Amino acid sequence: MPVRKCLGFFACLLMFAAAAGEMARPVYTPAGELVRPSGYREWIFVGANYGMGYNPADAAAPAKEKVFHTIYIQPEAYRAFASTGKFPDKTMLVMENRKAGTTASINRQGMFEDGYAGIEVALKDEQRFPEKWAYFVFFGAGGKELATARAMPRDRCWSCHNQHGAVDNVFVQFYPVLREARSNPTAQQ
């Protein structure tokens, strides 16, 4: 098959797969780093939070350093969790960080999501990781965006997720959309 035709064919297949709902899968570099997931803003949003922190010592951090997190999951993993209560292999949760806006426009109190500040990813890959889940941060020094990232050391993310995640290393206790999908899988919210 000529190369151009072949590329067109595969581009078409990819479009169809995306539209037909084939679950986005992790892609690794030859060196074993995870390629930054794309297209996650069209995944399922499962929860937001503002200024959260697990360390009491951080409570005094200035308000301007506090961020919003918004968390997304692949639609297929969302539906699998809703119907079975389990996260399928290759589940990815993308956590987007955003700075907080305050008194812009007509707003006089509270905070709204503003500038993009990088993503972090939790990935379940049972063949690849002995602990099943691994965690990746896609921003470096000074907030520099990274195209690929290596798995964080086990004691930086995995241990806490494993100890405190309500379901299979995932903080479902903070993701109400997941909780409600699971408690009523057929509900059309």
Place this chain on the structure above:
Amino acid sequence: MPVRKCLGFFACLLMFAAAAGEMARPVYTPAGELVRPSGYREWIFVGANYGMGYNPADAAAPAKEKVFHTIYIQPEAYRAFASTGKFPDKTMLVMENRKAGTTASINRQGMFEDGYAGIEVALKDEQRFPEKWAYFVFFGAGGKELATARAMPRDRCWSCHNQHGAVDNVFVQFYPVLREARSNPTAQQ
């Protein structure tokens, strides 16, 4: 373009359109009320905020009364806005209200989204509403969930949205995902 290639292209487009689904449309009762939209949690999330308010007098409200808002739009309206900068007719923005959780589980600071507290809807229907947009609140006294809702009076929602919405009655200034989709329509976030 050769016929076979052209056919292949359109077949591909049709496959894509069929798989991608049609835009959810508003449904009205015979009395003219809007039926509560379903399935919006699988739409595109465009932004979250916490404790926002436009009235300085409300700034002293107790923290426990502050809520999170998360805002969704139909995927087709999202893509249309990204590529044209305009919201198509029948665009719906669903704003979900959620109570704020605080020190549950291992969290020691900040707030996370917790219990569901009803939805509000902004709807563009050019044939039906002389002002093009109308606004609906799907909870009543005591937070009671409503299956249908009548349009709010013009001076309760429309006027403020019309005066302050950055684009066509929509508070795009508070929805970073819409802003970024518009500034870079082909980006795969």
